Structure formats: structure tokens, C-alpha cells
Amino acid sequence: MTIPGLKGWFQGLFFRAVGMISVDSANGSGMMAGLETSLRVLREGDAVGIHVEGTRSPDGRLYKGNTGTAWLALRSGVPVIPCGVSGTERVHPVGAKRLYVARFDVHFGAPITFDEHVGKEAERRVRRTVTDRIMQEIAALTGQEYVHVYAATVKSRQTAGM
Numbered sequence: 733m734t735i736p737g738l739k740g741w742f743q744g745l746f747f748r749a750v751g752m753i754s755v756d757s758a759n760g761s762g763m764m765a766g767l768e769t770s771l772r773v774l775r776e777g778d779a780v781g782i783h784v785e786g787t788r789s790p791d792g793r794l795y796k797g798n799t800g801t802a803w804l805a806l807r808s809g810v811p812v813i814p815c816g817v818s819g820t821e822r823v824h825p826v827g828a829k830r831l832y833v834a835r836f837d838v839h840f841g842a843p844i845t846f847d848e849h850v851g852k853e854a855e856r857r858v859r860r861t862v863t864d865r866i867m868q869e870i871a872a873l874t875g876q877e878y879v880h881v882y883a884a885t886v887k888s889r890q891t892a893g894m
Contacts, residue, residue: 816874
């Protein structure tokens with residue numbers, strides 16, 4: 733929401749209008765601020781949609797999820813409804829400057845609860861276990877190949893190799 737220029741201004745305007753909560757994963761305090769805001773929204777009875785991978789897939793495969801979703805689920809006790817989106821590479825190919833009109837698929841799974849882990853959000857292994865379960869559900873919904881590496885890591889390697 734802080735991209736410079738006219739395009740960035742319009743994107744920021746759109747994202748704020750739809751109620752997007754910014755989570756700055758490069759900054760620990762920025763990340764926690766976004767998660768705490770999301771927690772407040774959940775406690776008010778509203779829903780929060782999260783891109784568990786944190787970025788678009790560079791190649792259509794499903795990558796390792798970030799643990800913020802698990803932190804929220806464990807802290808709040810709310811169920812997670814897995815949602816798998818596939819085919820978005822046709823709408824906005826990597827490196828493209830514009831969007832294309834194309835079909836993509838959205839699949840919702842059954843709600844998952846993690847009652848046995850609620851209150852253990854401070855435990856890194858528990859957050860990873862919960863996140864991996866969510867990613868398994870998304871992979872089952874979409875049929876995507878799962879890669880146990882962060883998509884951002886793959887993207888940074890691709891950029892470094894250019």
C-alpha cells in the first residue's frame with residue numbers, strides 16, 4: 733500500500749477501500765501490528781482472509797506457508813477455512829505489467845479447528861505444524877504440487893540469477 737507513483741496511489745486507495753490489513757513481513761513490529769489488527773477484527777466477529785504463502789507463486793506450485801495464520805487461529809480459537817486459488821498466473825503472469833481476463837479457480841474446504849493447540853501460539857513448532865496442515869488442505873483442494881520452500885525464497889533466487 734506504499735508503492736510510489738500514480739499506480740501505487742490507486743492501488744493503495746483500492747486496498748484501503750476493501751479493508752486490507754497490511755502485514756510487513758520484513759519488519760517484526762510491522763508484522764505483529766498487522767497480526768494484532770487481524771486478531772482484533774476476528775474478535776469483533778468478522779472474517780479475515782490471509783495469503784498464507786505471503787506472495788504469489790512464481791510458477792503455479794504451492795509453497796510453504798508463513799505461520800501468521802496459525803498464530804491467529806491459535807490465539808483467537810477461530811476455525812480456519814482453507815481456500816485454494818489456482819490459475820491466477822493466467823490473470824497476472826509473473827513480470828506482467830497488466831492484468832488479463834482469464835478464468836481461475838477458487839476452492840473452499842471444510843473449517844479446521846486446532847483445539848488441542850489453542851493458547852500455544854508462542855510455540856514455533858506448533859505454529860509450523862498448524863501451518864503445514866493448512867497447506868496440506870489447500871494442496872488437496874487445488875491439486876497443486878506442494879514445495880516445502882518459501883515462495884519468496886524462490887523469487888529472490890530467480891531475481892539474483894538474472
